[in-house]
Amino acid sequence: MQEEFYRIGRLPPYVFAEVNKMKAAARAAGHDIIDFGMGNPDSLPPKHVVDKLTETLKDPKAHRYSLSRGIHGLRKAQAGYYKRRFDVDLDPDSEVVVTIGSKEGLANLAQAITGPGDSLVVPDPCYPIHMWGFVISGANVHTIPNKPHDPVFFESLKKTLETAQRKPVALVVNYPCNPTAESVELGFYEQVIDLCRHHKIYAISDLAYNELYFDGKPPPSILQVKGAKDIAVEFTTMSKTYSMAGWRIGFCVGNKTLVAALTKIKSYLDYGTFLPVQVAAAAAINGPQDYVEKLRKLYKDRRDVLADGLIDAGWDNIVVPNASMFIWAPLPKKYAHVGCMEFSKLLLKHADVAVAPGIGFGPGGEGYVRLALVENKHRIRQAVRNIKQFLAEDPKKQIAALALEKTV
Helix, strand or coil, rough: CCCHHHHHHHCCCCCHHHHHHHHHHHHHHCCCCEEEECCCCCCCCHHHHHHHHHHCCCHHHHHHCCCCCCHHHHHHHHHHHHHHCCCCCCCCCCCEEEEEEEHHHHHHHHHHHHHCEEEEEEEEHHHHHHHHHHHHCCEEEEEEECCCCCCCHHHEEEEEEEEEEEEEEEEEEHHHHCCCCCCCHHHHHHHHHHHHHHCCCCEEECCCCCCEEEECCCCCCCCHCHHHHHHHEEEEHHHHHHCCCHHCEEEEEEHHHHHHHHHHHHHCCCCCCHHHHHHHHHHHCCCCHHHHHHHHHHHHHHHHHHHHHHCCCCCCCCCCEECCEEEEEEHHHHHHHHHHHHHHHHHHHHHECEEEEEEHCCCHHEEEEECCCCCHHHHHHHHHHHHHHHHHHCHHHHHHHHHHHCCC
């Protein structure tokens, strides 16, 4: 009987599994682990959204199959959002499709537009689905440095597009970025569209964190670039903007060809998200947005407490992000030689703090860890105190103790 499978064989070992195992063991032993590892929102969604969900649940028709492309009212609401936020016109019938979270949408778009022999260009490090969603579909991935403010980004992209034996199908971009938290200006997207148009490839933008910005300047959409819809689609999600991560609602909007391809694939695979969730999602988009402003302030306050605390604790080279819900931190210099995986284990063992090792987001993530702003300020301050004490200790002894523990 076959025990090895083609697509499973293309996936690497799950980098976070070892840290997760240690985290579970520490909790079982009674340790209070402060967990910055996963970008899992901890706030309640808006009350009027939950109320709309509850109301819709009482309708007997709500429990039947929904539409794989999403109900018209939700697609219309998303088109209205793009008009208000970006002044971008979208046809809800041909340029918007609802997805079961953006992660499902990205994976199914990969299935729709690529196959064995095809390739994509993806910045490294990246959110795993940007790379592995296409690998699972059978495609290959070319990586370029995820440094949008460095000339190396476009230099590497041009070289890849000009030298690849087979022209890539698309470029994936994600700003504000998970994991690096970097943001870009509209001019960056203008260069992306110009280059992709010249080489006749698609552009796929993931804009999941566009409402979590802290400097007063909203991140732009790639679709704001003139003519971008000719070659680009963009994914957004309700997960972070309205703390609805478990509800699994996202969108793909833009280029009609790609939206139609994704819509067709989904018609074979699912019946869409549960109808009451879609109705409630439309209420979130169409309703008052004061919740989003409060959430933005919440994450900004957490960012400030964590970033300032880490700097005060002696963690060198902390970069304070102006968007997203993450801090992308270089390893403290005296731990740089151990690598991000071992450092994550040390931090968990000696400080009761869990972080995501950067290598889990691609080879370019080595030397970094990602901290998600998903703990309250009291817990963040406790984590900072633990980290300060950890950094004050002798790293050689810490490393030796961890190595000894492995041999026992």
